[in-house]
Amino acid sequence: MTATAVSTEPLVDSYGRVHRDLRVSLTDRCNLRCTYCMPADFADWLPGPSLLTTDEMMLVVGVAVDLGITGIRLTGGEPLLRGDAVEVVRLITSLPKPPEVSVTTNGLRLSQLAAPLRDAGLTRVNVSLDTLDRQRFLELTKRDRFDDVIAGMKAAQVAGLSPVKVNSVLMRGVNDDEAVPLLKRALSEGWRLRFIEQMPLDAGGTWDRSSMITADQIHAMLSEEFTLTEKPGRGSAPAEEFYVNGGPETVGIIASVSKPFCAACDRLRLTADGQVRNCLFARDEMDMMTVLRDESLSPDQIRTEVERRLRKVISDKLPGHGINDPLFIQPIRPMSAIGG
Numbered sequence: 001m002t003a004t005a006v007s008t009e010p011l012v013d014s015y016g017r018v019h020r021d022l023r024v025s026l027t028d029r030c031n032l033r034c035t036y037c038m039p040a041d042f043a044d045w046l047p048g049p050s051l052l053t054t055d056e057m058m059l060v061v062g063v064a065v066d067l068g069i070t071g072i073r074l075t076g077g078e079p080l081l082r083g084d085a086v087e088v089v090r091l092i093t094s095l096p097k098p099p100e101v102s103v104t105t106n107g108l109r110l111s112q113l114a115a116p117l118r119d120a121g122l123t124r125v126n127v128s129l130d131t132l133d134r135q136r137f138l139e140l141t142k143r144d145r146f147d148d149v150i151a152g153m154k155a156a157q158v159a160g161l162s163p164v165k166v167n168s169v170l171m172r173g174v175n176d177d178e179a180v181p182l183l184k185r186a187l188s189e190g191w192r193l194r195f196i197e198q199m200p201l202d203a204g205g206t207w208d209r210s211s212m213i214t215a216d217q218i219h220a221m222l223s224e225e226f227t228l229t230e231k232p233g234r235g236s237a238p239a240e241e242f243y244v245n246g247g248p249e250t251v252g253i254i255a256s257v258s259k260p261f262c263a264a265c266d267r268l269r270l271t272a273d274g275q276v277r278n279c280l281f282a283r284d285e286m287d288m289m290t291v292l293r294d295e296s297l298s299p300d301q302i303r304t305e306v307e308r309r310l311r312k313v314i315s316d317k318l319p320g321h322g323i324n325d326p327l328f329i330q331p332i333r334p335m336s337a338i339g340g
Helices: 054-066 085-093 110-120 134-141 146-159 179-189 215-223 299-315
Strands: 021-025 071-075 100-105 124-128 165-169 192-196 228-230 240-244 250-254 267-270 275-277
Touching: 021 054, 054 085, 054 267, 054 299, 071 085, 085 100, 085 110, 110 124, 110 146, 124 146, 134 146, 165 179, 179 192, 179 215, 215 228, 215 250, 267 299, 275 299
Parallel strands: 021 071, 021 267, 071 100, 100 124, 124 165, 165 192, 192 250
Antiparallel strands: 228 240, 240 250, 267 275
């Protein structure tokens, strides 16, 4: 399933953006219920037969790597809920041209899996953590698992997955008093903190721009306590990074809404049910599942068609996500079903 693709021409869209980053959702399931992601009683998971098998996922990943993908981020839902998550990492890092593999996780299973993931070839973990207060964590996630997240992050550091990246979303009237405390804790623990603007990807479509803490506001909050100096050489990275008090420590701010970085975007996404998205906010998806399960096609024909569809979805990519357009329509699927 990892034979050479028909072509080695890179994945370039009509705006000249070369795509090197693939986000792969291992599952839509999650063991938290973060209020900005899904309802507290959400249980409308995708049925098992509609999810990519590991072989199907690896076929798409293998073709994408042949076409120039050099970095793969495993996402969810909560990716570490997939029973063979460690084996998926091992398979990807065993490809002839192995990409760098990282994972975005809520951290709940890292205590058990950090070392096996590292042994399988994982290079980095991103852990979502929006508060340092245990009661507030419970209110935000509907689960009393704060200590498990912290233990998971420590296990990742012990396993050598350092620096642990921490993703935090600040919400007005909810946790917007924690910008400075989060950065102080990150500096003391050796975490690499990134603040992310709240995006219109909630399950109910109730996102309200007025509740979002903007990148400029986050910068102003942090500047009350720290001296921030812009770090040069951002490239296609989503985060604008700043040296803290002269460095070498940094903090990142991802301004997906207020200061889009679409012009440098090099990412595409494969959902757990076999759809490829050229933008997190795309309204359209490219179906891979149908071709992967077409018994009338030979393995070589399947690979050829997967390549064709990857190139098609990249060629259809728009110049930007359009959040700031008055006509912007929120994606039907929430973040948990798309994969961050």
